[in-house]
Amino acid sequence: MRPSSSASDPGLFDEILARGPVRTAVGDRSWLTALLEVEVALARVQADVGLIAPDAAAAIAAAAHPDRFDIGALGRAAAGPGNPVLPLVEALRAAVPAAAAGSVHKGATSQDVVDTAAMLVAHRALGPLLADLAGAADAAAGLARRYRDAPMAGRTLLQRAEPVTIGFTAAGWLAGLDEAAGLLAGVRDTRLAVQLGGSVGTLAAYGDDGPALPGRLAERLGLAAAPLPWHTNRVRIGELAGALGTAAGAIGKVARDVTLLAQSEVAEVAEGRPGRSSAMPHKRNPVAAVSAIACAAQAPGLVATLLTAMVQEYGRAAGAWHAEWRPLRELLTAVGAAAAWLRDCLTGLRVDEAAAAAKLGDADVTAHVRAAARLVDLVLADRGRP
């Protein structure tokens, strides 16, 4: 093993707690890209309505390539004003012809750019996150279909109860995952909006063209429009946080069941690629489910941090806004990682029908199986993929 880590290498714990594509989607490079895209789009829409020269907008677009900016230097300079936009704007102004410099970031405030970039980053991170969630749900659907009639013990309060089927258990997982995905997709599609208001939110710097700009910006960036700047109205952030936290709960529930069903004493499922142990090489740990639980467990505290930060002063908060940046990134990462792990877990899940059936002894379970199976059908039909 040689010391050859590159910038995109994971840290020691990243492939466990920040697994999957979301880590990169919310990384610094993605953020820088998004910040630049917002500045470019801002210039474009101003050129469209005649507030700046088309040439200036073109020059800004040409200059705004993330490779031309030094994240470390921007990060160091960000501490001065308290956010990375001011140094980025200065660097962008230095990178365009002098005549275009004044058109960079014109009329905007730092929060316009950070907030809009945050929404872009979130929107893009939710793509792979929802794909992994859908992958996990599809796997659950597959299990529900395949084991529709395979009897297993129902269990309540960890005590054995009346029979259900393996497919019925999987259908319950499926329902939760689909509901959570629907909620998240709804927030993504309708609530992630551009932010544009200028220094105090009135769009005053844009004169009569002001009110038209947010809508145009939204169209360019593929985000929703907001009737009013939301610099200190953080309902959108709260909704996103709530939906992510709910998705984490839905994922954690499934992963918890897998760890329980994989217990040595239950042994009705096993992961396809179980983990090894340093002290006990023979062990087969349900690492994917365990890791999904660990990732999902990050969410509630992060949601609480974001909800607490909704109490923002006046037109721009003295701390609460800045307090959002870390937990928003971490929350997307954690839920994304949980979804990626769960997809792995369910996709490769091995089911031991015989072991499940054996626990029921000789009892006639026909009626129970029939009852369970018809609910499986209902859930699968409801999903539109019978």
Added chain:
Amino acid sequence: MRPSSSASDPGLFDEILARGPVRTAVGDRSWLTALLEVEVALARVQADVGLIAPDAAAAIAAAAHPDRFDIGALGRAAAGPGNPVLPLVEALRAAVPAAAAGSVHKGATSQDVVDTAAMLVAHRALGPLLADLAGAADAAAGLARRYRDAPMAGRTLLQRAEPVTIGFTAAGWLAGLDEAAGLLAGVRDTRLAVQLGGSVGTLAAYGDDGPALPGRLAERLGLAAAPLPWHTNRVRIGELAGALGTAAGAIGKVARDVTLLAQSEVAEVAEGRPGRSSAMPHKRNPVAAVSAIACAAQAPGLVATLLTAMVQEYGRAAGAWHAEWRPLRELLTAVGAAAAWLRDCLTGLRVDEAAAAAKLGDADVTAHVRAAARLVDLVLADRGRP
């Protein structure tokens, strides 16, 4: 002052931290009523499909009056099985003719009844909660209209910035409150569902009539139907929690602004009924806003508790389900109280236009006022009440 407290009297802190109608709506009497309604509705729908005799359902309905049950005794007996349904069912069976006893709670599990009752309680608590939120929003709309053109300093990071108008500030409050109310109303109207599954969720005990019962129950109780029992799929609870937490944030933001604007050094607003101080009788504390902040501050931790509790084992959780009862009640109460306080606060808010204008000196603020005012119009128009 005499020692004459009645059962409905508030505790020492209730009129501050549990103010308003939600406290009663989530109280033990409301819960008992809801639990009984669920048992009655369950009997009715079974009678409708012929699973029990119509007479039995009628007898159950006749017996199920909350006055006939002793909350204290039920509470004491609840510790045995770990929930209050089993003793309630025993009491209800004792209260009906012997022939009907077997029809009480037939085929259901305790969680069916507790969960459905919880949704009923939440649904009913959200009525007055949303009314208070709407009252606060209406008051904000009134301020937005009235002070549409009244200049005040914009403020960012607690520093004075470019001018806005008082109405613009109020329009920002209004937008947040309306968005939060819309979110909450959506959850109430579409996501609060009945729970019915029987011991392990398969509806097996109801035979062929099983799958039809949840929908019938939902119709009777005015709740949504769920395609599958959600005993351990708590996405609905997560959504409700997220929406309540978001509403708390939106309320807290407005209340924080009021406390800042009411500062001695700013003095641009004052509450209509300010509080007194035991040490300084001359002081005029913005007690409604302060209390709204305190109530709203309860929410994030409670949301985190509910999201954490989503990780529920198998078909009925060993603790996580029980862990929901307190925070769900507390969260509704806290957000309800925050809404009630904010409504009081904004309804009676006194605005000192001259004090606000004086801070701007002799500067020409015409353009700023115009810009702000046109966004006020937008928000009010968006609301459909110009």
Added chain:
Amino acid sequence: MRPSSSASDPGLFDEILARGPVRTAVGDRSWLTALLEVEVALARVQADVGLIAPDAAAAIAAAAHPDRFDIGALGRAAAGPGNPVLPLVEALRAAVPAAAAGSVHKGATSQDVVDTAAMLVAHRALGPLLADLAGAADAAAGLARRYRDAPMAGRTLLQRAEPVTIGFTAAGWLAGLDEAAGLLAGVRDTRLAVQLGGSVGTLAAYGDDGPALPGRLAERLGLAAAPLPWHTNRVRIGELAGALGTAAGAIGKVARDVTLLAQSEVAEVAEGRPGRSSAMPHKRNPVAAVSAIACAAQAPGLVATLLTAMVQEYGRAAGAWHAEWRPLRELLTAVGAAAAWLRDCLTGLRVDEAAAAAKLGDADVTAHVRAAARLVDLVLADRGRP
């Protein structure tokens, strides 16, 4: 069952989620008593140094009986000033001879009285809480001793691993409970301090006698003294919250293990008084452990709320102080209930040595048992009760 609830009756969920003596210790009556004790002690110490007449102090002490005050009326009046002290002071002034009225609450501010009463309430609630925690620890110690050499499977990641002993498992529980109890007792004995500062914390109203009063008050009330008023320095609250949250975690861990060991498929322990099920009368649910988990799960969110509330403005916070009252009470109640449940659970725990041993088959476990047993001895010796 008749409707005969008295004031001290539990609510529907109280015997589950607010079980045990702490509920009463933090109840309104206890709070009223504590508030009055503070007012009496404040008068006494002022009489001691000659700031008020001894007769006035005696009159105040005579009048300050909780039976003479109406909690409901105080609660309703508390909403005006935003805390219950001002109406209580008015009632107390009305209850003493006119000459003594001016000596009631002299020089103090409402927060002095609420904070000191809160510390008294917490101190007294920690008594039974620590007793229940000690009871649970004693039961764990008993199990550690009794099953010191009884082999059972070790388990990691819910997979069977090398053998341990039942006593070793119990010794692990014991260590956590004892550590948590030590932490909590330390906070109780050294960090619960009186609050006295007057309107802005300078003790100015007491003239030259000011600095001596907090120490005298502390002595009278059996609390710690603070060198400076801590109206907005809430480190003490943070420490108390952290210790309670840690105790909840220690309790939850043990209860979780019990639910796992009580699984139908493991069946190495069973509760002495298991719960019944409404749908499956034959089931034996580990209700005490399940309830302990549910109670312990309340803590993290409440701790977060209290830690968030530490950010308090200037000399008295505009909301964050008020925000402490509910979670402090709830946190004590929840941890107290968790401890009470765990004590019940462990005290009556039935261990099936044969079932535990059977899982190990014919393997020679001598070395493992010896290793485990010697650590059991260490823990028991460390505890001073071999």
Added chain:
Amino acid sequence: MRPSSSASDPGLFDEILARGPVRTAVGDRSWLTALLEVEVALARVQADVGLIAPDAAAAIAAAAHPDRFDIGALGRAAAGPGNPVLPLVEALRAAVPAAAAGSVHKGATSQDVVDTAAMLVAHRALGPLLADLAGAADAAAGLARRYRDAPMAGRTLLQRAEPVTIGFTAAGWLAGLDEAAGLLAGVRDTRLAVQLGGSVGTLAAYGDDGPALPGRLAERLGLAAAPLPWHTNRVRIGELAGALGTAAGAIGKVARDVTLLAQSEVAEVAEGRPGRSSAMPHKRNPVAAVSAIACAAQAPGLVATLLTAMVQEYGRAAGAWHAEWRPLRELLTAVGAAAAWLRDCLTGLRVDEAAAAAKLGDADVTAHVRAAARLVDLVLADRGRP
């Protein structure tokens, strides 16, 4: 600005939300170093008691240099077993002579190494964290001394109240910071313990030498010893989390006061290096205080996550242990950053005595100043630096 970021460069937000030396102290390189130190110390103590050959221990020590290991590769391989120790052990075995390979990690389990390394990392991170906290406290002490007699308005509920002094306000800050630092230092010095137990915690693999090893390991590593392995007894983690959360609250309180005192309408303090604004170049934002608030706001949610994770199954948790890694690192980073910002803020704080005095008008404040000043003296004397 050129794209020249090196591995140690900050990210876009790091100099704001992860400011100061703690970020590096908890970084992957520090973790890798700590993991290797634990493996080396484990070999050394085994050599000391004769369990492995001294040559093997020497070979392990020689090989265990962090430069020789590839963090990215370890991180990728960590996903297999679910933690980075197994691949690290394999790499270390490959790096030593074949004869020594079997002595690497002998008798230990992955959690022994991760937990002990976590405690080392935390111990070392607390050094600079406490230094920054002390720096902030020293600055507060300097303000308390210098402005001991400088009158300013007391303020409660954001309303002007009786006079205090600027030094009195600073003394309140000082008291909170010192208390929090004392709490944290106590946890660091007595509660950060080594972890050693082997696969199921019994130290069985070490035979008769087992019980002596943890103490020897503790001595070598400068950590505390634990009487029993604490694999699933996380009271130590809970205590550390609680102390860090409390420190965050103490810091946040001071920073909040600074932002309030720096308001345009109050203007009694200003930061030495205020931040600029992209939209309003003339503004002077209190960026250090604002950032300290943002950093401190991260803590409560992270504490809640760590407390929730205390509920760990059996001898090694299925997810809850893994769930600690991220929030422990983040919590240290956030509180470290908050302390670094507050030190900057208070060290450079400019006080406008005249502005503060002017608010009091012509009132005679002698008695108030005297009362405040004597409490300042008390706090400074209590600190031992008059």
